Amino acid sequence: VQLVESGGGMVQPGGSLRLSCAASGFTFSSYYMAWVRQAPGKGPEWVSAINTSGGNTEYAGSVKGRFTISRDNAKNTLYLQMNSLKPEDTALYYCARTSPVLFYTVPPRDSWGQGTQVTVSS
Numbered sequence: 001v002q003l004v005e006s007g008g009g010m011v012q013p014g015g016s017l018r019l020s021c022a023a024s025g026f027t028f029s030s031y032y033m034a035w036v037r038q039a040p041g042k043g044p045e046w047v048s049a050i051n052t053s054g055g056n057t058e059y060a061g062s063v064k065g066r067f068t069i070s071r072d073n074a075k076n077t078l079y080l081q082m083n084s085l086k087p088e089d090t091a092l093y094y095c096a097r098t099s100p101v102l103f104y105t106v107p108p109r110d111s112w113g114q115g116t117q118v119t120v121s122s
Contacts (some may be wrong), residue, residue: 001025003095003113010119015085019116021078021095029073034098035080036106037091037118044106045091048080049098058104063089085120093118 007019019035034049048059048069057069068081078095092115098107 001097001111003097005093005095005113005116008093008116008118010121011085012122013086013120015120016081016083017085017118019080019082019093019095019118021080021113023076023078023095026097028071028076032098032100032103033069033071033078034096034102034107035069035078036094036096036112037089038094038115039088039091044094044109046104046106047093049103050078051100051103082118085118087120089118090120091118092116 002024004022011017029052032051035047036044037047038044046060047063048067050057050069050071054071066084070079094112094115096107097111
């Protein structure tokens with residue numbers, strides 16, 4: 001199982017970034033997926049999740065209306081479009097395999113990728 005995130009970087013407040021997560025080693029289309037983030041000195045925070053077809057998505061209150069999760073099962077890729085970024089969005093962002101039972105929670109650490117850094121600063 002391999003999850004490789006990309007697309008992070010430094011952006012000014014109000015800016016946008018699009019994160020990608022390339023999945024391999026498992027049947028991507030059969031798994032619910034999630035984004036998790038971890039800011040320096042803080043515990044992991046569940047950000048968003050999506051079901052296998054992409055027809056059901058959920059978001060943490062802190063990002064709802066600004067972030068959009070999506071997936072392309074033909075490309076084995078998960079996305080997170082982040083708009084109106086705020087300094088408090090600064091964190092390492094991880095994609096993760098999840099499940100219906102864990103849809104609104106942080107999945108186990110061994111199901112995460114290696115992460116991509118997002119820094120929001122002026």
